[in-house]
Amino acid sequence: MxxxxxxxxxxxxxxxxxxxxxxxxxxxxxxxxxxVKAAEAKTKGTKGKKPSKRASDGWNRFVVDIWLTDFNFTEFGLYRRTRNRAKSRQFTSDMDIFGEIIENGERTGLFGYREEIWKKATGMDRRLVFKLFTPNLGWRATMDLMVGRSLQQTIGARGLPVMTYSINTDDDNYIIYLERSANKWPFMPEHFSFFIIDGKGKPEFYRLKRAFINLGGDYALIDQNNETVGYIDGKVFSIGGKWKCQIREGADKRLTTVMKLFGSMMVFNSDCRRHMKRLYKGVQSGKITPELDRQEADLYMNPRRVR
Structure with missing residues (x-):
């Protein structure tokens, strides 16, 4: 040209x-x-009245609702994807919105994942990266499947798929690592574990335990004192996927974010296990040469390296 x-x-x-x-x-x-107009109308309507206090049972609730198709209000329409990219640099060209968060009957968040590197890529290049946005597509958190770390854990577990996810939120200075436990017998419930670091630098440990008998994907969130502080209840007869979640009032905001991301990850959970199993067999047979994506390799960089 x-x-x-x-x-x-x-x-x-x-x-x-x-x-x-x-x-x-x-x-x-x-x-x-x-x-602003809605806030002004609400102020006028309640002027002179004592605000009512909503009864609370000690739990905060939200719903993770996964859509069946890609035709949705967020992306459908001429130049819609281009406008979405202009709103947020985190909204990449291959980003596909696939679900939402509903709280108190209102949409409070949207989920998107990088479709190209999950559906079209193969081998070590196939990675799951999905993000949590506000309804206006402001970035809130990212969850990455760490292929290198997951393969390491799977090899150590002699073929049992062990996935590791890194979670980066907009209000935390630390990366949260969520891992599937390798201590699992056949037909027994799976466990995921993670920890968050509080303002004093102390870690708080949690695990997500799948219910022994469940059909829709039910989990209990258990803290380091073995107390249940949250639930994820999967709906059995849902078209795309729906999980009703609840967590104790006053819980760390990052804990709620982890539960939201975990709920949206459920639709990929089986595929991730099969992906790690295939990678394990491919590396063992020599058909796959391990190679890390550059963006994932950056997450393993030594923070004390000479620059």
């Missing part, structure tokens, strides 16, 4: 990006105005 043609292409690309940015800004302003 000659230089004049390249200039025309660059000009059109810049114009498209500018249009997307203007559309995103207009939508943000419109949403902000609607929120």
């Amino acid at each position: 000659n230089a004049p043609a390249l200039k025309v292409v660059d000009a059109r690309a810049d114009a498209a990006a500018a249009d997307a940015a203007r559309d995103a800004r207009a939508e943000a302003l419109k949403e902000a105005a609607a929120e």
Whole structure:
């Protein structure tokens, strides 16, 4: 392509990006105005009245609702994906929105995953990366399947799939690592474990235990004192997938984020186990040469290395 043609292409690309940015800004302003108007109406309607206190049973509840198809309000429409990318740098070109968080009857979050590297990639290049956004596509958290660490654990467990996920949230200085336990007998419930570090630098340990008899994917969240502080209840007859979750009031915000991400991960859980099993067999037979994706390799970098 000659230089004049390249200039025309660059000009059109810049114009498209500018249009997307203007559309995103207009939508943000419109949403902000609607929120202000709703707040003012609520203030007028309750003026002079004593605010009612909603009864609480000590639990916060939310629903993880996974959609069946890709045709949804977030992405469907002309240039919709381009406008979404303009709203958040975390919304990549291959991002696919696949579910939502419902709290008190309102949408409070959206889930998206990188479709290209999960559905189209193979071998060590196949990775699961999904993210939690606000309804306006503001980034909140990312959950990555650590292929290298997971393969290491699977080899150590002699073929039992052991997945490790890294969780990065917008309000934490630490990475949270969620791992499937290798201590599992056939037909027995699986366990996942993780820990978070509090403001004083002390770790708090948790595990997610699957119910012995369940059909929809039921888990209990248990703390280091062996007390149950949360539940995940999978709906049996759901089209895409639905999990009703509850957690103790006053729990760490990051703990709630982990439960939301874990609930959305359930639709990939079986595929992840099969993926790690195939990688294990491929490496053992010599058909697969282990090689890490650059983005995953960055997560293993030594923070004390000389730069």
